Amino acid sequence: MKLIPTLAVALxxxxxxxxxxxxxxLPVGAQANVALSTVNGGGWTQCYAATMSVFIGNxxxxxxxxxxxxxxxxxxxxxxxxxxxxxxxxxxxxTIIDTGNTSNTHTANGAEWWYSDFxxxxxxxxxDTVTNSECDVSSSPLSMCLHTINAAGGFRINNITGxxxxxxxxxxFFVANxxxxxxxPASLALVGLALxxxxxxxxxxxxxxx
Numbered sequence: 001m002k003l004i005p006t007l008a009v010a011l012x013x014x015x016x017x018x019x020x021x022x023x024x025x026l027p028v029g030a031q032a033n034v035a036l037s038t039v040n041g042g043g044w045t046q047c048y049a050a051t052m053s054v055f056i057g058n059x060x061x062x063x064x065x066x067x068x069x070x071x072x073x074x075x076x077x078x079x080x081x082x083x084x085x086x087x088x089x090x091x092x093x094x095t096i097i098d099t100g101n102t103s104n105t106h107t108a109n110g111a112e113w114w115y116s117d118f119x120x121x122x123x124x125x126x127x128d129t130v131t132n133s134e135c136d137v138s139s140s141p142l143s144m145c146l147h148t149i150n151a152a153g154g155f156r157i158n159n160i161t162g163x164x165x166x167x168x169x170x171x172x173f174f175v176a177n178x179x180x181x182x183x184x185p186a187s188l189a190l191v192g193l194a195l196x197x198x199x200x201x202x203x204x205x206x207x208x209x210x
Contacts, residue, residue: 021179023071027089029110030125030142032158034075036082044073044089044174051079051170052146052154052163059117060148064096069175074123076144076157079170086144086158088113088123092175096121103132118149122156137161146171 025042027034040046047067050056056063072095075087094108096115105112105124112128115121120135122145130136135145135155146154153164154171163169 023176023179026071026109026176027087030086030088030123031084032086032142034084034087036084039073039075039084039087039174042176043179044071044176045069046172047175048173049170051167052076052157053165053167054153055150056121056146056148056154056171058148058150060096060115060121060146063173067092067173067175070178071176073174073176074121074144074146075172075174076154077170077172079168084172085160086142088144089174089176095123101132101134103130103136105130116148119147120155121146121148144171 023043025038025044047069048063069092071089072092073087073089074095075084077084088109088111090108090111090113095113097106097108097113099106099114099116101116101119105114107113107126110126111123112126112130113123114130114132120132122130122136122143124130124136124138124140124143128140128143129138130140130143131138134149134152135147136143139159141159143156143158145156147164153166154169155161155164157163157169160169
């Protein structure tokens, strides 16, 4: 019975030192011309898709309500295409840091992101500047911008702009979660010792000789 606390300590160590695995495909920075199969095979699940003409809702609620996960990916393509013209991914919380109704951005996983309620949401390549009015009208060759108001759709994918009413292009969102816990070797060893001790304690004891 005295070994039970030891086992408990070992199990605490087992969970405390567990490591988390990222998706197999987690691109750093804004990407161009990425195959759909790369995304689907890389641990991502599609959570939202609509043509650029469709509103994503005030504060992007139509996307954020259904796209729940550790990571979020925003991607744009010609409607129905198997190749994304632009995409970027980061921790979900980092993609929706409020940058205000400005042209400010913040860096997350190697791309510049911005988000603001009733304004716009998007990304551009690392080091690029944006000119938001409400969406980005800069000359950046690799970027994406969507309105976060009910009155407008998505404005741009790369240098293809003026897409607010377009059904020829679409935005697609994916989510991914950190993988299953992977125990560290030291934690496994500790659990093994505790289990071995528990097994030994349960063996019948032989009576001592007279």
